Amino acid sequence: MTSAATQDLDVEQLARWIEPLGRDGFADLLLEWRSELSLALGGGEVTGGTVVSESACSARARRGGRVVLAAVPGADEAAAREAVRRLAGELASPHFPKAESARETAPPGIGDPARWARRMTGLLQRLFEAHAWRAEMRRCDLRRLIVPAGGSPLRWERVLVSLRGAVRMDTRGGPRWRDFAIHVPSEDGGSIEEMRHLLRPLTAPGAAPVAPPDGTRDVLLAEGAAAFLFHEVLSHPLEADAAGSRLLSLARAKVAPRELDVWDEPARLDLFGGYPADEEGTPGRRTPLLSAGHLGGPLRDRLHSDALHPSTGNGRRPGPHDHAAPRGSNVVVGAGGASEEEMIHRLGSGLRIAELDSGAVDPATGVFRLRFSAGQIVQRGRLAQPVSGGILEGDVLDALAAVDPLLGARVFPCRRLGWCARDGKILPAGGEAPSLIVRRLAVRAR
């Protein structure tokens, strides 16, 4: 994708159009250009591919307790003018942009990710050459321009790559399919190397996995998997619009060991959920979710902020067609001082899990669930038999209180955490974390 589209726009003119509508609250324009390449692979060949190139634009304004949004297709001056015109009509405002001043501009080209896709395909073919496998690759090139009324326009772009699939590994109990999912915020050589590093162990021969034992177990979340846990048990319940969330009423309460620090950190662009500024034009900044075991403040967008509690840069929108809502970005967990061997020894007996697939939380009841695709039994401080997929369940506050104070010294990016859906809105999310132990989690096979 070239950057011609945003350079061709008269951004000052867009700001002049939206500015009068922000006088009694706030208003902004969001323009988005998105191209997406999806490939289905199997048996070493491409079995299907789609290319989608989209652009859209919306204008939004607040009047007291009412927020109105008008969205139209296209992302040029003509589309922006039409969006502002419709918004002014909805608000019964007399501030209509002048008709003659809008230009139609060409949408940006979608570039040529073909070379990248061939490298990715080659990587999978080499890694899995002796195994049956299937995969789906998705590359999303995203560019956004945010024009807040009375503020400075911001533009940024991201490349988000997702790889999902399954490979048939040889175990002593026969062949078994093993799922994988990797989400990286870049298409460069470093990301491809990281994928190679994460995928290589999948086909290593080993014992056949057994079903995870049902019951209450101590669980070691390794290789960044703890970021997935905190995304569910901290990030979602601390979103300012999380209706009835128990955590929102416990501000500054001590809920976890004092060794534990967790932040929401959108400015970490090396993680999947990063962005320089949210879709309301507020720069992303570090927001404590857990500080020395004490709960941090809520994640806020502009609608859920006031003079004393400004936006935390978490006003996120999946696209111009959606209203903003406070949503987490990257969950970053502070490191401790223990080696991985010390963590396993500390666990004693339980489960070591590094591959979480998906999660869900009900902020009102505080019940959360995490699905894992594989794990390993730990007995008396030693790794034992692998286990197949299962589900971890618990209560948010119980789980936070049950985090062991000993934390791993090395932090790992959580590349399994990728696209997060809430209320039908799907946004990128990421994180990094050291290994940590949660005591007494409910485990069951699936």
Add this chain to the structure above:
Amino acid sequence: MSERDALRETLAARAGAAWEIYSKRSRVREHRWSAGIVEESEREETGFAARWQRGPVSAFAAGTSPRQTRDALDLSESFAAPGPAAAFPGGSFPEAGPEPAPPSPANPAEELAPLVAGESKGAVRLVSVFSASAVVTESLENGSGLSAMQHRSSGYLLAQAAAQSEERRASVRLLVPAGGESAAAPRLARAIADRCAVALKGGPMPLARGELLLDPSIGAAILSATLPLFCGREHRTLLSRKYLDRGGRFGAELLTLLDEPAPGARFDGEGSPCRARAVVESGIFRSRLHDLVSARRCGESPTGNAWRPSYRRPPSPGSACLRLVAKAATPAPELLAGVGRGLCAVSLLAPVSVDLEEDRLELEVDGWIVERGRARGAVAKARVSGRLSEFWRGIVAAGDDPRAFLEATQICVPSLLVARAVFRFA
């Protein structure tokens, strides 16, 4: 030359007559009420999707405008995969009338909030109400001479509520099509209050086995998870191997599953005419649902079931609306009275877990213990597991209370009673 003409010419130059342009224009109005804040949207979205066959490969590209779609053709073709040629249908359809404007969606939040509080004696609080109405205009043209257009209207309502007692918290989400009986405020309020009451009062499940009476919302979720068995080629062998007996029986004799077109739809996502057809009739499997490609691969006729939930993806076999029709409908109170000992499940706590390959079904529900036709006590977090095939064969009665739900597609199901002791309650 217009952008659309240019796209048409480019495709014809590449693929001769083996091309198709699908376009979609959605106009949507939304209204969300939450904690005194109102969010309103007026959205317009357009999309153009091109599919074409060049030699042995078929390709797909889409964009917001014909120009963006045309710009994506080369890249898409470089990743096109070999596939069977879809013989795009010709023919014509009557002219579509003028496009209606989407009505402002009714949002009953202000009426619903006191009703919910009243039904629950103040224990339940309405958290948010979201309503949407949409008018979708689809048009299709292809190299075989088809040129067709149709308008469809839809709407839905999503209500969320939370409740709290001294020891427990509960939350409920209800998603229903707008305009129907289930979206009426008094009925919604009662459903919300009932579900929260069970979640707040419920104890552990005392039974190991028994009969199972399912609320229509749970039956709809199970049917939605079962639907892929009937679609296209993917599960063709699996359906025969694990779900059909030698006589082709899929379910209980009273069970009929009808696939229906979406309201207002005259053709599917590829221009094939669509009509209602029985997928399962009196328990016997009758018809698979096909688009052009899956029909050709299976050596069967297309059934007008090319499903396009979005212009961003190629069509796939699916159903716009699936209806469970029982041969004899039993009034709901009689259905409850017929339960000797078992569970009346009223709401799902987690998405239905269905493994089609392994023929497994697992539900996590709140409900009531029923003994001799009477509710004895609330149960929270009961887990019901068993074989999916046995579930469909074990249905012994269906209620006269069919309700429509929005799952992956629209599903209409009444209350269902499963009498065989094939489920474990844990």
